[in-house]
Amino acid sequence: MGGFFLFLICYLITYALKHIKSHPLRVWPHYCRVALLLTCSWLTFDGLSHSASARPQALVCVEHVWCDIAQQIGGNALHTTVLITASGLDPHHLRPTPSLARTLSQADAVLLNGATYDDWALSLIPQNVHLFNMAQQEGNWRPGDDPHLFFDPKIVRHAAFNIAQWLITKDPDHATEIKGRLDQFTEQTQKILIRLDHLKAHFQGTTIAITEPAGERLLSYAGLTIVDRPWALAVMNENGISARDTASLEENITQHKIRFLLVNPTVMAPEVETIKTLANAHHIPTIELGENLPTGQSWQGWMNHTLDDIEHALNRTALTP
Ligand SMILES: [Zn+2]
DSSP, rough: HHHHHHEEEEHHHHGGGGGSSTOOGGSOOOHHHHHHHHHHHHHHHHHHHHHHSSEEEEEEEEEEEHHHHHHHGGGGEEEEESSOOOOOOOOGOOOOHHHHHHHHHHOOOEEEEEETTTTGGGSSSOOEEEEEEEEHHHOOOOTTTTGGGGGOOHHHHHHHHHHHHHHHHHHHGGGHHHHHHHHHHHHHHHHHHHHHHHHHHTTTOOOEEESTTHHHHHHHTTTTEEEEEHHHHHHHHTTTOEEEHHHHHHHHHHTOOSEEEOTTOOOOHHHHHHHHHHHHHOOEEEOOOOSSSSSSHHHHHHHHHHHHHHHHHHHHTTOOO
16 A cells, blocks of 8 residues: 555656646656656665565564573564563463453564463464464474473574574565574574583483473483473373372482472472472472573573583582482
């Protein structure tokens, strides 16, 4: 509509001017006027398309952590909006509101974790909005697998690449900057993977326990063995924590068979509180790892901080006779 209007203005400038007696166009031949019309149209359309690409692309994420990653790649070519703003909120059990639905429908793109984590948003995304679904991107997620995909550096690296690729097609003028930021991010992710390899070389097969699957992917890159996976999964799904699994976890704690307990503070369940108390009583180190990006931290900062805590707990318990 705007394009047609601009074309009309060009047409009027070219053809109306010839009616002004003293105007030089009055004596211009027809082909000159056509050339003027085409030049005027080309300049306005070109200007229009450039001003459209200069606008930052609007990306909406449910979780802050995914928008942090996207923003690091997009810089000023991207404007991000996060739907979960309260840090204590559990993304697994969020219910959409009309205002969340409106925000999703107005985006250029939406980035979802998927894997049942934030799938409620899927039905609220219009066809014309580009969708990044991390679980679909990887393709091998199955029910029962850990859904916290942002703890997997390889998935995050892949996501960063896909975001950069999409942004470059939308905004080719900023391609060099976007590629530069992607290279920097990839390098930092590589350093995290090297740290994980290092941990694996020293601690492969070391047994630990978790209260909820958040962080499981990071632990498995480090080669650590989780002794209470079904228990943690039942805590996450809020269904059927089995008494046998609880007894087995308690035994692992009281007999010092685990080197640390990874605690997700987002999950408030009496069973988790009991396990935490038992771990403290038996001097098993506990590490807090939530599933919301801590305020003021980047994804890489969060991962490195968590690896510091894990290394510290492993070294501490290694000294215990
Ligand atoms: Zn969780």
